[in-house]
Amino acid sequence: MFLYGDIDKANKLFPRTGFLPRFMFQGCTRLAVKFDFIAGLLLKGIEATGAKDFRGVQAQVGEVLAWRNLFWGLSDAMARTPSPWASQYVLPNLDYGMAYRVASNIAYPRIREIVQNVMASALIYLPSHAKDFKVPEIRKYLDQFVRGSNGYSAVERVKLMKLLWDAMGTEFAGRHELYERNYFGNHENIRIECLMVADKIGHSAKYKGFAEQCMAEYDLDGWTVPDLINPDEL
Amino acid sequence: MSLRDRTTTESTSASTTPVRVEETLVSELATPARTRPFTGQEYIESLRDGREIWIHGERVKDVTTHPAFRNTVRMLARLYDALHDEKRNSILCTETDTGSGGYTHKFYRAPRNVEELIGTRDAIAEWARVTYGWMGRSPDYKAAFLATLGADPDFYEPFQENARRWYKKAQEEVTFVNHAVVNPPVDRNKELGEVRDVYMHVEKETDGGLIVSGAKVVATTCTLTHYSLVANNGALPVKDKDFALVCIVPTDSPGFKLFCRPSYEMAADAIGSPFDYPLSSRLD
Numbered sequence: 130m131f132l133y134g135d136i137d138k139a140n141k142l143f144p145r146t147g148f149l150p151r152f153m154f155q156g157c158t159r160l161a162v163k164f165d166f167i168a169g170l171l172l173k174g175i176e177a178t179g180a181k182d183f184r185g186v187q188a189q190v191g192e193v194l195a196w197r198n199l200f201w202g203l204s205d206a207m208a209r210t211p212s213p214w215a216s217q218y219v220l221p222n223l224d225y226g227m228a229y230r231v232a233s234n235i236a237y238p239r240i241r242e243i244v245q246n247v248m249a250s251a252l253i254y255l256p257s258h259a260k261d262f263k264v265p266e267i268r269k270y271l272d273q274f275v276r277g278s279n280g281y282s283a284v285e286r287v288k289l290m291k292l293l294w295d296a297m298g299t300e301f302a303g304r305h306e307l308y309e310r311n312y313f314g315n316h317e318n319i320r321i322e323c324l325m326v327a328d329k330i331g332h333s334a335k336y337k338g339f340a341e342q343c344m345a346e347y348d349l350d351g352w353t354v355p356d357l358i359n360p361d362e363l
Numbered sequence: 364m365s366l367r368d369r370t371t372t373e374s375t376s377a378s379t380t381p382v383r384v385e386e387t388l389v390s391e392l393a394t395p396a397r398t399r400p401f402t403g404q405e406y407i408e409s410l411r412d413g414r415e416i417w418i419h420g421e422r423v424k425d426v427t428t429h430p431a432f433r434n435t436v437r438m439l440a441r442l443y444d445a446l447h448d449e450k451r452n453s454i455l456c457t458e459t460d461t462g463s464g465g466y467t468h469k470f471y472r473a474p475r476n477v478e479e480l481i482g483t484r485d486a487i488a489e490w491a492r493v494t495y496g497w498m499g500r501s502p503d504y505k506a507a508f509l510a511t512l513g514a515d516p517d518f519y520e521p522f523q524e525n526a527r528r529w530y531k532k533a534q535e536e537v538t539f540v541n542h543a544v545v546n547p548p549v550d551r552n553k554e555l556g557e558v559r560d561v562y563m564h565v566e567k568e569t570d571g572g573l574i575v576s577g578a579k580v581v582a583t584t585c586t587l588t589h590y591s592l593v594a595n596n597g598a599l600p601v602k603d604k605d606f607a608l609v610c611i612v613p614t615d616s617p618g619f620k621l622f623c624r625p626s627y628e629m630a631a632d633a634i635g636s637p638f639d640y641p642l643s644s645r646l647d
Contacts, residue, residue, distance in 0.1 A: 131512070131519045131526055132594075132609035133565070133573065138518070139607035140600050146518055151507035154480075155470065158487040159504075163496025204488075208480040215515035218473045221480060259638035292641045296497075301627040301643035308499060308583075318598060 147214055153226025154207050156312060160233055161200035164240070168197050170293045171244055177286045178251045179278030189243045196236045203229045227326065230312075230319040237309040244297045252294050255287055262287075399465045400537035402447055403440030409589060410436065412615040416586050418623040426586060431626030434645035436587055439539075441493050442501060446537065454489045457482065460513075461531040470506040471534040473514035497646040500584040505540040508592060509533040529611065540611065542592040543579035555595070556603045563593065565605040575608070586621050588614050 132138055143149050171193055175181040207221035207229075214220040245252070254275065262268055262284060277286030296302055313319050327333040346352060351359040401409060407427050416423040418431050426432045445451050446468060456466040460473075469479070469486040490503055513530030516523040532538060546555070546562045555562055563577030575593070585591050594609040601607050612619055628647040631640035 130573075130608075130610040131522050131529075132607065133522075134604045134607050136601050136604065136607045139595060139609065142594055142609055143596055146508070146511040147514060148508045148511050151470075151510065152504075154484065155487050155504055155507050158484055159491040159496060159499070159501070162488050162491035166495045166497075204484055208484045209477055211474075211477060211480055214473075215518075217475050218514040219476060219480065258634075259636040288638060291639050295640050295642040299627075299640070299643060301640075301647065304627075305497070305499075312499070315598075 147220050150207070150212070150221045150223045150226045153223070153229055153313070154204065154221035157200055157207065157226065157229040157233070158204045160229075160309070160312075161197065161204055164193075164197040164200060164236075167240060167244070167296060168193050170289070170296060171247065173289055174244075174248050174251065174293055176279045177277040177281040177289055178248065180247065181279070186247050189247050193240055193243055196232075196240060199232060200229065200236070203232070223326065224332075227319070227323045230314070231323065233312065234310050234316055234319060237306055241297050241302075241306055244293065248290075248293065251290055252298055255290055255294065398463045398535050400446045400467060400535075401443045403437075403442075403444035406440050406443045406539070407436060410587060413617075414586070414615040414621070415619060416621045416623060418626060419629075423586075430632055431623070431629040431647075432586060433628075435628055435647050438494055438498065438645050439501070439587055442490055442498075443537070445490065445493055451489060455486045459534050461534055463531075463535045465535055467534045468503055468506065468537050470503045471510060471537060473510045494646055495642070497642055498584075500541055502537060502539040502588075505542060505592065506533070508542070509538070509540060538590065539588045540590045540592055541582060541585045541588045542594065543582035543585060544592070544594045544596040545580050546595070546597055547578050547580045555599050555601060555606050562606070563595075564603070565608055573608070573610075582621070585614065586623065590614060591619075 132142065138145075168190075171190055172181075175186055175190060180186045203225045206225040210222045210225070211219035212222060256262070256271060256275070262271060271287075272283045275283045275287060277283070277289075281289070294302070296305075310316065314322075324333070327336070346354045346357070351361075410426050414423075414426065416426060418429075423429045423432070427436050446455055446466075452466070455468055457469045457472060457479075459465050459467045468490070469483040472479075474480045474483055487503055490501060491498075494501065509530065512519070512526040513534070516526035516530070519526040533540065543563075546558070549561045550558045555564075559577075561578055563575060563579055565573050566576045567574040579593070582591060590611045590613055592609070592611050595601055595606055614621075626647060627640075627643035628645065631637075631644035635644070637644050
């Protein structure tokens with residue numbers, strides 16, 4: 130037992146103990162690895178279907194790589210700009226952790242959408258079971274009609290597409306999307322908490338001050354600063 | 364009244380019939396402390412206990428051989444084996460700071476600087492690669508919490524010694540702890556205290572500890588852990604003493620019941636082969 134009866138502490142457990150930024154650090158890094166894996170599958174997938182040189186496909190795959198790069202960047206930023214913690218210890222950066230939470234909620238469904246757009250019927254054109262390849266009567270048809278492009282045999286293509294389907298299409302895959310979208314709390318909380326933290330630690334006031342700095346440079350009569358020229362002569 | 368780790372979880376179901384549990388519930392105190400991380404095989408063995416898991420209308424006799432869990436168990440065992448693998452040990456592990464003289468996964472130790480944080484990140488990533496990124500709740504996930512116990516034990520006053528003890532224990536054996544912190548999506552329009560028939564809360568204080576009753580949801584992978592952290596998290600604040608509880612409960616505690624969703628691992632075996640479902644058949 131770590132806590133009992135202290136209502137104030139029970140409500141502060143996650144925000145106060147350092148758990149949250151560490152949780153975000155682990156979650157972001159794990160997700161970045163998962164996106165490496167999905168990116169690898171997608172890059173192989175467009176080779177196997179012959180779509181890899183289409184400009185539209187390249188743009189979509191490039192976006193997946195950008196998302197992958199973003200999460201590695203956030204993981205790196207969390208580690209390299211830590212905050213002081215208790216005693217001599219340090220915590221991963223909370224702001225970048227909270228950015229990961231919101232970004233992952235957008236990125237995961239987006240990547241799944243891209244995979245479905247880019248691979249399209251290649252994820253549907255699949256035999257029922259590995260056993261189908263063991264039947265000589267139909268093997269020749271599978272080898273011919275489900276062959277891949279760019280040197281992918283039918284078995285290699287189907288093996289790849291079934292893995293990609295298990296990652297992005299099966300019930301397991303759908304559950305993973307739901308899981309990732311809610312990994313760090315519901316879609317509203319993860320956003321609202323960014324605002325709450327910014328309000329609490331003074332960042333909101335700082336951003337408003339920055340906007341007000343610009344607004345203080347002019348009024349109904351024109352520029353209020355000495356270095357800019359009023360449009361009087363026009 | 365001694366509250367030192369004597370919490371009993373009466374039930375994670377919505378049971379309304381309290382079952383008082385009298386025996387000592389702190390199993391780890393009865394066995395000698397480990398001073399190095401589990402190996403894969405030791406991890407598998409550690410799951411063969413009295414844990415109460417229900418799936419497809421039956422109680423699971425052995426989670427390590429049941430077709431709904433057996434390959435996921437083995438993928439998790441790979442994580443523990445990796446800690447002892449010479450090639451990966453330097454990426455994954457660092458020496459403990461508990462005085463045990465052993466080593467631990469880097470995320471189980473509180474970091475002191477950027478260099479240690481980068482090393483920790485690389486260890487998290489290397490471990491995630493073992494499961495191709497698909498194991499959402501690997502043991503290092505809960506290290507996010509467990510290392511806080513060592514960095515700031517005084518937050519937990521008057522239970523700070525429990526915090527220190529768990530920091531040491533978890534670090535030395537790389538304990539697999541998950542959490543059960545979310546209340547079920549029932550009566551979301553009500554205050555916590557108005558849903559005592561469903562939400563977990565303390566029902567009774569005894570000399571032996573606390574009797575707890577209620578349900579929690581999304582306790583991902585709890586079936587394959589050693590312990591679960593029980594706490595309250597959500598949009599609604601705790602307002603009552605009987606909801607203000609944070610404790611760790613052994614997965615095989617009497618009264619601790621786990622009710623599972625359908626197993627994709629088992630479904631994959633039933634209708635396909637590893638060739639057909641290469642992820643869901645082993646990373647469910």
